[in-house]
Amino acid sequence: MKIGVLALQGAFIEHENMLTDIGTVCTEVRQVSDLQGLDGIVLPGGESTVQGQLLQKSGLLAPLWDLIAGGLPTLATCAGLILLAQKIKDSPVTHLGTLPVTIKRNAYGRQLSSFVTEEPVKGIGNFSMVFIRAPYIEHADMDVEILAKVDGKIVAVKYGNQIGLSFHPELSGNPKIHKWFLSLCEKRLDVYPLHHT
Ligand code: GLN
Secondary structure: OEEEEEOOOOOHHHHHHHHHHOOOEEEEEOOHHHHOOOOEEEEOOOOHHHHHHHHHHHOOHHHHHHHHHOOOOEEEEOHHHHHHEEEEOOOOOOOOOOEEEEEEOOOOOHHHOEEEEEEEEOOOEEEEEEEEOOOEEEEEOOOOEEEEEEOOEEEEEEEOOEEEEOOOHHHOOOOHHHHHHHHHHHHHHHHOOOOOO
16 A cells, blocks of 8 residues: 655655554655555645645646545545635635535634644544644535534544544544544555556
């Protein structure tokens, strides 16, 4: 298995470290040729406006859209979740737009702009969630599965092959979410063993 980590900007090294620790081969995605033969992709946190611009400039936006819309397992955290969102509140901008949710950027007030809290994630159990100038999901379409809420706000969802998280699981020291993501990548490999060709 080969997992791509979008490495245009932001916290990609932390995802690579966690994936490597649990025995996965990862590759940094910076240009279109890096998308070849991936079994899954991670969209890390960072600054979504910058990441969106770099996706355009690098020519990655359209081929990445094709892959994600075509079922490539995708783990998106924080700014990565913003890249996936179909709508960004109070903004005309969207990036990949493959996840039918409305996202609110920098949704936690000043004092709370960064915080850690432990809450249950469906199918995973209690998880220490690290929020850094995080968005939350203000609205999710009916067919989006809600995996976790904090103070009544949606912070984790699954929609087919796409997992979107407001928080940073790569910073929690707990690899359970990454392992679950890898199990989705493996399952897909069973169903489409020839997708590398
Ligand atoms: N505030 C950032 C944004 O809006 C996201 C923060 C993060 O990824 N930790 O893009």
